[in-house]
Amino acid sequence: KIDKNQMHLHCQETPLKDFLHGIVSLYRFNAQERNITLELKEDESLSSDKGKLKVWIDRINFDKVISNLLSNAMKYTFDGGEITVIIGKDEKNATIRVEDTGIGLKEEKTDRLFERFYQGNNSSGLHIEGTGIGLNLCKAFVEMHGGKIKAYNRTDGIKGSCFEVSIPLGNSHLQPGEILEEEDKKEQEITKKKVQANRNFNILIVDDDSEIAQYIKTELSDWYRFERACNGKEGLKMLLTGKYDLVISDVMMPEMDGITMLKNIKSNSNISDIPVILLTSKSEVEHRLEGLRRGADAFLAKPFDMEELHILIDNLVDNVRRIRGKYSGAQGQKAKIEQIQVKGNNDALMERVMKYINTHLADPDLNVEKLTEEVGISRAQLHRKLKEIAGVSAGEFIRNLRLEQAARLIEEGQINITQVAYSVGFNNQTHFSTVFKKHYGMSPSEYAETKRNEK
Template sequence: MAGTSNGLSKIDHQTQEITTYTKKDGLPSNMVCAIQGDDDGYLWISTNHGISRFNPRDKEFINYFSSDGLQGNEFSRNASIRSRDGKLIFGGLNGLVSFYPKEITKPVQDLKIRITDFYIYDEAVHKGSKSGPYEVVSQAVMNENFFHLSHEDNSFSIEFSTMDFNNPERIIYSYSLNNDKWVSLSPGSNRVSFNNLAPGTYHFKVKAQDYNNVSKEKEITILISPAWYASVWAKCIYALLAIVIVYLFVQQVRQRYRARQEMLEHIHGEQINEAKLQFFINISHEIRTPMSLIISPLEKLIRADNDSERQKTYSLIHRNANRILQLINQLMDIRKIDKGQMALKFQEAELIGTLQEICTIFDYQAKNKQIDFQFHHSIDSLPIWIDPKSFDKIIVNILSNAFKFTPDNGKIDLYVNSDVEQESKRQWVEIMVSDSGIGINEQERERIFERFYQIRNSQNNSNIGTGIGLHLTRSLVELHHGTIEAVNNEDGKGCRFIIRLPLGNEHLLVEEIEDKATSPIPLSAAITLPIEESTSETEKEKTKNRRKYKILVVEDDEEIRKYICDELGVNHYMTECTNGKEALTLILQKTPDLVISDVMMPEMDGITLCRKIKQNVNVNHVPVILLTAKSAEEDKLEGLSIGADAYISKPFSLEILKKTVVNIIQNREMLRNTYNGSQDQAENIPEMTLKSSDEKLMEKVMATIHSNITNTQLNGEMIAKEVGISRVHLHRKLKELTNQSTRDLIRNTRLKQAASLLASGKPIDVSEAAYATGFTNMPYFSSAFKELYGIPPKVYMEEHLKKTE
């Protein structure tokens, strides 16, 4: 142990750890003057404020002061000694103190602590004192255990005492607030202050200690009431409002989350449906190509073969081939409905005859499956406004569905009834198809009209379908302003589909009514019966051309390509290419008389090929026939808008293709005759010297270009200034007369001059030809030359050198 001016220090020799005891631990003063030990192991420590006995085992201090018999409270440094008989002697300012440690006993006294005073901002509280609207105490402070304060009087002091006035400096007071740790005051101190306490309830406890004698705890309660806006009721209202706000917020978040989830599910479902539909459409495009190789040769056999037995087989093949096309067309119809492009045109038609005509299509299927198929109608004629191209698809899909789910030896009935709605007095027609099939589960009655949904039942193999027929049917019924529903039969066998359509045309818009109405509606091409034979000599007669023309077939499917070449090769020179890129090079090198191209090809598709042909001034006169599986109107418009001369959808009729080829070639031949004068014997007519204003303008423009062919700065501004018109007017006239912009005309004229130099048969440098015609950038010259002539300029020159040699 070591005494310092900062307390008593204990050094642990093993860990070298130093522990310091101060007034907080019970030492009467931090100034240690001397230390002596007794026989019992206690340490007696003199300070400048009394003597303390320290028990090293339990770390307990017992303090003695002048009131206990000391000559004084202040002792001198290092003034202590222990005699041989164990007496301890300490020296102080007022003399010596000696004693035997064993003779010193602990004073025993019953301590009773009381609250003597309560101060608010150093003002004593008494009975009747007010703190805001509250009475602080209801009786004397010494007898009060509850103090009520307002939020403004939150700084106060508490004074307490044991009523022992002989040795007050020996008593140590400790307090605790709200059961927090106990805080000891300096010996003799009996007042504690609190500042700026928050509103609330505080439990103040205080106790006194004299040597080892500890008093009972004295506890009082101090209530600091909050402001009105922080009261319990206010907090309850705040809490209620917060709960309401949080509830509304949570409901809003949940509603948004649900809406978002529903939207995501809807988008995901639409994406899946779109992916399925796109997949089916892509497959449909692929199916159209082989279907061309089925239907076209089949139609040729039907026309050429007169055997009646084989004609029945041809009829069966043709009918089922057209049924495949019907499924493909259903997919196209769904896409049109999704895009809002399905605009129906209504005509007045006779319903009973139409349904009888459709029923004949299923006679063969009913006979084959031994199904009792009957058409029931109480009236012989019923006019109705329908779209002829769409109505038959509704009935055919419903009947096809009935035949699919009805087992052999079953029964299918078609009923037609007319009814009048009592409320609106509107007349309706009800078409019902009833079957004796497997029926429909109640959970699936609405889902069967969803796109791609299929009923899966172990009793049949109906899940091999596409799941689009009923969806298309409902969409077409709704476009007819009607309704459709599926109901199970009362006897538990099979189900029936009920279609209700309005009669008359009051419900139709003006733009929905077709101008020309035909009486009986024609069946769509998808469900027609086989083609009639055509044995007339005019159809069998083949076109004989005076000369054979060069036709290029661009098709990635080898069988289609070979088939077209074989059929047209009798009268024409045929050339084949597998993609648009290969074809463009061939067209630029060897200009054909006609190009027949597929649209969907690798490397370069048919649309791009046609666009490049029509943009090139050297070959834009070559006619192009686009032959493709894309049959949508927007696809046809795209092909025709870029300059295609014809657009034929797969599966195509070979006769139509042949006639189209003949017509286009004949039209081009007549145009060629017109321009070379052979048609009207222009060589025998004296040439007129009178020139039009456009001819004069073109002469001036070309003369300006040729005179400035080496000028790299030549542009539209210079030509317009030289000719004497505005740049905008010059650009418009050139587009009108040459279908080229001013810039393209200058470039193409330069390239033709360069080609003339390279084709002169003289070995010259390509760069010289480029510089001589106003080109300064060789890479640009090479790419532009190749784009116009199909081959690089060096190869072009070498080919002409070989011809010259």
Template sequence: SGARTITKNPVFKATEFKLSHADNSFSIEFGTREYNRPESLIYRYSLDNEKWIDLPHGTNAVNFSDVSPGSHTLRIVAVDNGIQSDESVITISIAPVWYNSWWAKLIYLIIVLGVIYYAYYVMQMRARRKREAIERNYEAQINEAKLQFFINISHEIRTPMTLVMSPLQKLMASDDNPARQKDYRTINRNAKRVLRLVNELMDIRKIDKGKMMLSFTDTPIVPFIDDLCDLFKPVADSKDITLTFDHEGHDDMELWVDPANFDKIIMNLLSNAVKYTPNGGKIDIKLASGTDDNTTGPLHRYAEISVTDTGIGIPESERQHIFKRFYQVRNNQTGGTGVGLHLTSSLIKLHYGTINIEDNPEGQGTRFVVRIPLGHEHLPVNQLNIPLAQSSVPKHTTNMVLVPDINETDNDNVKVKVSERVLVVEDDEEIRNYVAHELSTHYKVDTCANGKEALDIIFKQQPDLVISDVMMPEMDGLELTRRIKKNINLNHIPVVLLTAKSREEDNLEGLETGADAYLTKPFNIDILIKTVNNLLKSHQRLRNTFSGNQTHDEKVDDIDTTSSDDKLMERIMKVLNKNLGNPDITVETLANEIGISRVHLHRKLKELTNQSPRNFIRNTRLRKAAKLLVEKKLTVAEVADLTGFRNPNNFATSFKELFGVSPTVYMEQHPDSPEE
């Protein structure tokens, strides 16, 4: 039956039969050894110990259909006139279908257990990934909080550093005492070190935001590194550390690097080496080149710069974390922020290079190995800087300032008058007093502590130039600059912004507000004075040009000509004067009265007056209102009504925005004739 043997014995002797699941319908015939009087026999059977069933007379077979898989016991007896024979017992075993067999169930069990285990594993992995994501987010938030904290602190550091470096530079220039000059250089070197740390934080933020754009220049690397080594020799000599640079055979090597950022890589490595090398130690810098046959990328041909020291070394377990931001080696006894190596690694990646840490092959200490690709084929074209003449030694600057061109010699005869007035706006009292003191020998100087106070002073005194800090209470320097440049009575005043923010986007934001110059703290006071001088001279040149003083226009006979623009302005003013008291006059009305399109009117007024038509109408009304107020013949409400303002409150607000004071105060401040 199927693959099963039903029985190995003769049927009448067999006690067990095996059938497949396909043969679960079958018949069993039976009989006795006595064949006389068969009509008197009755057969009875019981399946699986259930109730006995009697068969009809003469019937000796039982039919079974759809018997369930498993082992079944069939009992049969014969009854002859009330006499019952012995039981005949057979076992019928029906195999289950294959997918319901014991081995199939075992497989099912294994699969179910596997699914349960996999589900548990997936849940565990998801939970672990979720925990890791939470930990990463938490770590990122902590790092961001640290970085933001350091950046905020760096802004605060730049302000007092101005009071350190600017007076220090004056002392270095004026004091010839050799002993004090040595102290000055020490102070200057450490002050620059503080600024370098501050700038590193700014660089990390740029890299994180993807805004660090390098400018690669073909740079002679030997004098470049020599120049950096010279910066560290005084510190190395003070600790009796031998600092050597081995570049034998590579004197003419040139690398495509960004000098302004590549020097930070070398300086950080040298700074760490000097910091962690004990007195009497040794620092070796080696320049080499080579090829890597295992790679076809930019590093197939490379320059290798190694910095080896005899310092405390870095344990193997710490090396995989050493380039993480804010990470510090556990045995670090010299402090540090954990920023330098992270910035170094990030800048090397931007140079398409690699950095590795090794043990000093000659004994105690650490060896940093930097590899930078040779050539420039791997570099983006928009990042290549190919100057007409390249300098062999890079210049290292602490910070950059956006100022007008500064020339020590004046080629013109324009002189800045001492009577010119400068307003210094700075919330830090020491900085404010210092800048005011330095400028007081050149100009008349007024001071205030925030932008709100400054705006009131500017409206009242109309200074010739404003010097303002950016971060201030009440009103910051950017908002102050916007209000000055948007007011037609004030927008001619030059504005110089001083700030501790050194990011490019901060510089752009300052210049976009209309600032004429943007200086980063700590600034050189001489640069500030020269910047103010240049701006005032430029402003004076413009006044001379428009007044005709430079060309003696008043001595030239006028020729009666009227340009088309003058004719247009006459038509505009004629219509505006006619409708000055009409509150319903609009830009469209003005354009229709003149006979030009609204777009053309807007373009011409913007070109001729630097004002939009709406502002031109409003400002003309306000200037007329100012004249009426000075005459003191009408009340403020009557003046507002005569100049087309329905709401006196709106009139007062607009008037104060243009003139800096309310109409009532304006009347009090102008007791004399309108001509004044």
């Protein structure tokens, strides 16, 4: 597109620090894995107006420039090193420097680094492969913005390289067609409809990196409502006690990782229908495989593209809408266990199953073996049928109905919690409290208190 003059800029005024903060945040995960210090700073030229420097850029294409420079810095910096992105300005230009403590540049003429397909000399012996396209593309995008890019070895006595981008302040250097002051009316209408349609969807971000969560919130808060949990344990509790339509979760987290949380989500009938997007690094193949086994709905590799995440969320949200429209009224029958109606070819089987369970719900000896004897099919067949119809195993099906009945009795408040446990087939009060908390995210007494407060 660039070669054929088919690449067109759509520039808008952009707070430079906020823009760079979002991109830098996406590299923190890999930096932390390699013990690399990654910082974003402002130099002395911005001491009088910290955080207020604005530039006119095509955000999508300028993102590619910074991402490429950070990618290269990560590639050529050893573990335990430092990468610093420094913002500055002079009378006419804003400047962005990406400094690292890597292997430095061996080229006598560093301009050659920006030639297409040129392979630098500094990667010899490091087994680092490149195409020679990235820096050439950076140069093209920077020049389209009326700016310049250069590379040199650091001059502060520290070994490493520096790539410096400068772009003119203001927008007088841009053509009228390159300035995007307001969106096209049609796009505005589409965006407005999306906001109205999706803002009622709650998304839980589970990530111990607050900057990643904040970046997602900042970029997509016009479309969705976001809340954050710091780890899988906290995220699971929020899912069990609140109402969420989708989960975006990191894999590597303290206390409870993303895979374990995913396993708990998909095995709990209260929240198993919530779509889960897992954020992984490209190298975490084993985590992807385990996530697939546990029922992850989508994966996104860090650093990820925000537009890709937005499309992914939209698709999963649309799926949720279709499913809810198709099965509306079929869920949420906790208070009507006796009146459960299951439609379809499995009516007869489910009627027998429900009749027996409702009759023997208080019997602590009610188990899968007795249920299979009553309905007249093998344990394997019953397991397969219930997986097909209800999405859980026969054992989980019995346990879930017991807990839902217990929740209804606690909410009614006519008998105490000990009596509730016995009435749904639990002889051991401690065991009842443990499985209840796992299912609802709070103990029976906390559940009772919550329902009293709601009333």
